[in-house]
Amino acid sequence: MKPGSFLKLTWLELKLFLREPLAVLFTLAFPLVFMFVIAGVFNAPQGPNSPFLGVGGAEYYVVSNIGIVIGAMGLIALPVHMAAYLERGIIRRFRASSVPVAAVVLAQAIVSLIVAIVATALLLVAARPAYTYHFPSSLPGVVLGFVVGLISFLAIGTLIAGVSRSTRSAQGISFIAFFPLWLLSGAGPPLAVLPDPMRHLADFLPLDYVVRVLQDPWFGRGISGKDLAILAGIAIVATAGSVVLYQRR
Amino acid sequence: MSVSVVVEVDHLHKAYGDVVAVDDLSLQVEQGEIFGLLGPNGAGKTTTVECAEGLRQPDGGRIRVLGLDPTRQARELRQRIGCQLQEAALPDRIKVWEALDLFAAFAPKRIDWHTALDQWGLKDKQRAAFGSLSGGQQQRLFVALALVNQPEVVFLDELTQGLDPAARRVAWDLVRAVRDRGATVVLVTHFMDEAQQLCDRVAVVYQGRVAAVDTPQGLIQRYGGGVRVVFSSAPDRDLGWLRQTPHVTAVARQGPRVEVAGDGPVLAHVGAALIAHGMEPTDLRLEQPTLEDVFLNITRRTE
Helix, strand or coil: CCHHHHHHHHHHHHHHHHCCHHHHHHHHHHHHHHHHHHHHHCCCCCCCCCCCCCCCHHHHHHHHHHHHHHHHHHHHHHHHHHHHHHHCCHHHHHHHCCCCHHHHHHHHHHHHHHHHHHHHHHHHHHHCCCCCCCCCCCHHHHHHHHHHHHHHHHHHHHHHHHHCCCHHHHHHHHHHHHHHHHHCCCCCCCHHHCCHHHHHHHCCCHHHHHHHHHHHHHCCCCCCHHHHHHHHHHHHHHHHHHHHHHHHC | CCCCEEEEEEEEEEEECCEEEEEEEEEEEECCCEEEEECCCCCCHHHHHHHHCCCCCCCEEEEEECCECCCCCHHHHHHHEEEECCCCCCCCCCEHHHHHHHHHHCCCCCCCCHHHHHHCCCHHHCCCEHHHCCHHHHHHHHHHHHHCCCCCEEEEECCCCCCCHHHHHHHHHHHHHHHHCCCEEEEEECCHHHHHHHCCEEEEEECCEEEEEECHHHHHHHHCCCEEEEEECCCCCCCHHHHHCCCEEEEEEECCEEEEEECCCHHHHHHHHHHHCCCCCCCCEEECCCHHHHHHHHHHHHC
16 A cells, blocks of 8 residues: 555545545534533532532533543444445455555544544634633643544444444444443533442443543543553454454445 | 367356256356357356356366466456456446546556547546436446556447447447457347347357357358248249259248248249249348247257
8 A cells, every 4th residue: 555545545534524425513512512501500619628620610521522532433424424335335446456454444533533634623712601610630631532432433434334234224223332431421410410320331431531641631630541451452352243244234 | 270269167166055046057258259148037148247256156177367367366467457347336326437547457468448428428527426417327337447557358248338329339339349459358138139240159048058059140041941932922822833943942931921031042932933923022032040949949948
């Protein structure tokens, strides 16, 4: 593969993403709207009894909604896109012309990273005039959490596309997966106010870990190696599953 | 000079669950020819070609394309072949020029794809999105994409599907041009006229096997059932003497239509005999059997 050809593929995938209004809307606008609503509702001052990890409600939600950007990217935008590629024979067409599937998935991942960064920047800039939040306590920690969380969710999204028989079923799985994960991720009601069974359930949902690896280093609580390892493990398992599934298509 | 074989299929077998798509199929395609796979839908043509392209894995048998194993050396092979797939798509919002540009970028050679736009009549559609193209335009784009890496072997699966008659002629000329440039063409079709017009050799595929292989003319000679001399005559006229005419094998009459089966120079002999008997039919003509007759004869025999 010529080095320029992969760049060309990535650039093309980025253009194609921007031509898809629904994907753009969902990844850029949804986290923004949600952040404004919930941060507005829970704009409580910082205090010892606050459920918001010791920071103000608004700051809590500004940061945790970066996790929702990652969730929307990996659970909705990517799987629906890739499932359509698989269902319609686009992957076959590419493969027959020496464009490897792995290159297509990797180009998608890079596009997702770019879009996620833009969406995050948009979120932070839009929140600035309305809410007070502080600069991350550990920027490298936040960046690490962001990257590991995103890779993990892109792998999940790739796997969802692989198990889906059609674009329609990918959409179904995506939405069914997205909403509970989102509501119990800590970006909805704070985990501290959830009843015990829900909190235990949340421990098994991967989006919680994404929100945590963003919040913890941002609020000066360090970053948990265990959380990162769990996300990395999910990424490895989902990638391995995808490799098997995509080869059969 | 010996002719080299570029596609070699030996006893290919492929089933999807209980359905046997290809039973036991063998064929050899020689370098520089346009080789046709002709057969009804479901005969196993597409499966055979997809195995040769490395898109499907055979259950049994052996395939070599340009000396390479399509299953184990797929990556190397695809750099050197071109594939137009029967069922394929591009993203709806990709533009014509973007698709050509992308596929050219993945080809091993440096290629200018702009000429392909002209050749395939896509010049004024180059900024159009794939999803907005008509069926014929999409088809032409797929063929242009199959040729963009200047392949040594091109597989064209239902090349003229969805093309109007004028566009079909253009497509045939382009396929001939591809062959004249030195490439070998494997053409899957169920159009008899296409196979007859375009192919140097044709394999008639039926029920997952090759029922016959030859040049279109050779197939017609072997399986076409001979030529027929046809003319009109009053139904009550006695034509018993026609049977005695040299090279005539049978005479059939249906109302005014007289059909004389025969071989070799039968037309000249029938003409001479007619004049000798004082008959000058203005519609005397020779009807050549076509590939369609071949096809019907072969499939009837197998059943």
